[in-house]
Amino acid sequence: MAADTRWLSAEEQRAWRAYLESNLLLFDALDRQMQQDSGMPHGYYEILVRLSESPSRAMRMSELASTTRSSRSRLSHAVARLEERGWVERLDCASDRRGQVAHLTDEGFAVLEAAAPGHVEAVRTNMIDRLTPEQIATLAQIGEALLDHLAPGACAPD
Amino acid sequence: MAADTRWLSAEEQRAWRAYLESNLLLFDALDRQMQQDSGMPHGYYEILVRLSESPSRAMRMSELASTTRSSRSRLSHAVARLEERGWVERLDCASDRRGQVAHLTDEGFAVLEAAAPGHVEAVRTNMIDRLTPEQIATLAQIGEALLDHLAPGACAPD
DNA sequence: CCCTTATAGTTGAATGTTCAACTGTCGCGG
DNA sequence: CCGCGACAGTTGAACATTCAACTATAAGGG
Numbered sequence: 001m002a003a004d005t006r007w008l009s010a011e012e013q014r015a016w017r018a019y020l021e022s023n024l025l026l027f028d029a030l031d032r033q034m035q036q037d038s039g040m041p042h043g044y045y046e047i048l049v050r051l052s053e054s055p056s057r058a059m060r061m062s063e064l065a066s067t068t069r070s071s072r073s074r075l076s077h078a079v080a081r082l083e084e085r086g087w088v089e090r091l092d093c094a095s096d097r098r099g100q101v102a103h104l105t106d107e108g109f110a111v112l113e114a115a116a117p118g119h120v121e122a123v124r125t126n127m128i129d130r131l132t133p134e135q136i137a138t139l140a141q142i143g144e145a146l147l148d149h150l151a152p153g154a155c156a157p158d
Numbered sequence: 159m160a161a162d163t164r165w166l167s168a169e170e171q172r173a174w175r176a177y178l179e180s181n182l183l184l185f186d187a188l189d190r191q192m193q194q195d196s197g198m199p200h201g202y203y204e205i206l207v208r209l210s211e212s213p214s215r216a217m218r219m220s221e222l223a224s225t226t227r228s229s230r231s232r233l234s235h236a237v238a239r240l241e242e243r244g245w246v247e248r249l250d251c252a253s254d255r256r257g258q259v260a261h262l263t264d265e266g267f268a269v270l271e272a273a274a275p276g277h278v279e280a281v282r283t284n285m286i287d288r289l290t291p292e293q294i295a296t297l298a299q300i301g302e303a304l305l306d307h308l309a310p311g312a313c314a315p316d
Numbered sequence: 317c318c319c320t321t322a323t324a325g326t327t328g329a330a331t332g333t334t335c336a337a338c339t340g341t342c343g344c345g346g
Numbered sequence: 347c348c349g350c351g352a353c354a355g356t357t358g359a360a361c362a363t364t365c366a367a368c369t370a371t372a373a374g375g376g
Contacts, residue, residue, distance in 0.1 A: 005275040012286050015294045018301025020204075023181060024227040025308035035364090041332070046178075061355060069182040074333060076356055081332085098341045098354045117163040128170050130303050136173045138296040143176025145288050150183035193334090199362070219325060232363060234326055239362090256324040256371045 026126055033122040038115040043070070044078055045119060048087065048112040051104040058103040060093065069151075087111055184284055191280040196273040201228070202236055203277060206245065206270040209262040216261040218251065227309075245269055 008016060031042045038045070050067050051057055059067075065075040079102050082088040087108030093099030104112070128136065166174060189200045196203070208225050209215055217225075223233040237260050240246040245266030251257030262270070286294065 005278055006282060007278055008281070008286065011291075011298070012294060015298035015301065016281060016286070018298050018305060020301075021227050022301040022304035022308060023185075026304060027181075028227075029308060031364095043332085062353090065355095069179050069186075071334075072355065073335075073357085077332075080356090093354095096342075096354080100355065120163055120165055123166070123174060124164060126308060127304060128166065128174070130307050131300060133169075135296060135300050135303070136170060138293060139300060140169070140173035140176050142289060142293050142297060143173065143178075143180040145293070146180035146184060146285060147176060149288050150180060150187060150284060189334095201362085220323090223325095229364075230325065231327085231365075235362075238326090251324090254324075254372075256369095258325065 029126050030119070030122055034115065034119060037118045038111065040082075040115075042119075043068070043074075044082060045112070045115055047075070047078060047082065047102075048104060048108055048115075051088065051102060052109060052112055056103075057109065058091070058101050061100045061102060064102055082108070187284050188277070188280055192273065192277060195276045196269065198240075198273075200277075201226070202240060203270070203273055205233070205236060205240065205260075206262060206266055206273075209246065209260060210267060210270055214261075215267065216249070216259050219258045219260060222260055240266070 027042065034040060034042045034045050046068050047064065050064060051059055061075060061079070062072070064079075065072050068075065070078070079088055079090065083090060087105060089103050089105055091101045091103055093101050131139070185200065192198060192200045192203050204226050205222065208222060209217055219233060219237070220230065222237075223230050226233065228236070237246055237248065241248060245263060247261050247263055249259045249261055251259050289297070
């Protein structure tokens with residue numbers, strides 16, 4: 001079964017490697033910026049962002065896990081750390097006794113507000129501002145094409 | 159300085175989020191495939207690939223670190239693990255007594271050969287085959303544009 | 317030759333992620 | 347209302363990565 005492997009063409013290799021390497025460097029840069037300026041990894045910031053976008057600043061753990069594309073376990077550990085810092089609190093869910101609701105605290109919201117400008121700046125500097133509008137449009141299409149395949153029945157209509 | 163933040167436009171947000179999320183899912187998938195089929199993380203595979211592409215199947219630690227876009231520390235730990243498994247060996251460098259040379263063993267090469275088809279298949283299934291040739295070409299350009307900025311004086315002409 | 321600074325690489329502690337196993341609740345068929 | 351499989355979430359151990367500190371050699375003055 002190894003005999004009939006469809007190897008990548010030269011052009012495909014070139015795209016794959018450029019994608020792979022730029023990815024590594026980009027997320028290294030974003031992670032370092034976030035860690036230095038706000039003392040948390042980039043992934044934790046995303047959790048705060050998602051919570052802040054909910055009207056009640058709260059979400060069920062499962063829902064939060066799926067919107068942040070993280071495993072339940074990862075989210076559970078992450079929220080535990082965020083809770084230790086007082087940025088998130090966990091509440092029992094009224095309608096389902098198994099459930100937990102993660103709620104962004106005022107302090108957490110303040111941290112998020114303080115972190116956002118630096119993060120956006122880093123995204124711009126390292127990525128958005130390096131690309132043409134056409135490239136950005138194509139990148140959106142690419143990401144969505146990949147998500148169609150990778151995300152089971154994602155894109156919950158909210 | 160937070161007051162004049164240039165926030166992302168709707169289209170930029172869309173591209174950034176699609177990129178971010180598809181990334182998470184894609185590398186999760188690739189990492190899981192590699193871990194299950196070959197018992198190593200994706201990054202370790204890349205180390206073996208780079209070593210195999212050197213004529214002597216060997217590279218200086220620093221050079222290996224820069225081509226794999228990893229920190230010295232990360233590489234040092236990773237090579238230590240690979241050495242424990244007998245896939246790589248570390249040799250003293252003849253011309254610089256501080257230096258170490260990582261050398262891909264025959265066993266490591268065999269592991270790499272066994273891992274490659276499954277990895278390529280995963281890259282195809284989850285990415286390449288989901289995109290049009292035009293999207294792939296644009297992706298290469300995008301990656302290279304980002305690398306121009308993120309990689310100091312990279313692209314060593316070899 | 318000694319001193320200083322830069323380079324090559326490693327190490328250990330702290331942190332984050334993964335995996336598998338676990339607790340507790342829900343929902344449904346009998 | 348009992349039993350059973352699915353679901354929600356947590357936990358601890360193993361492993362990976364980061365960060366800062368460290369050893370050792372190199373290279374260039376004075």
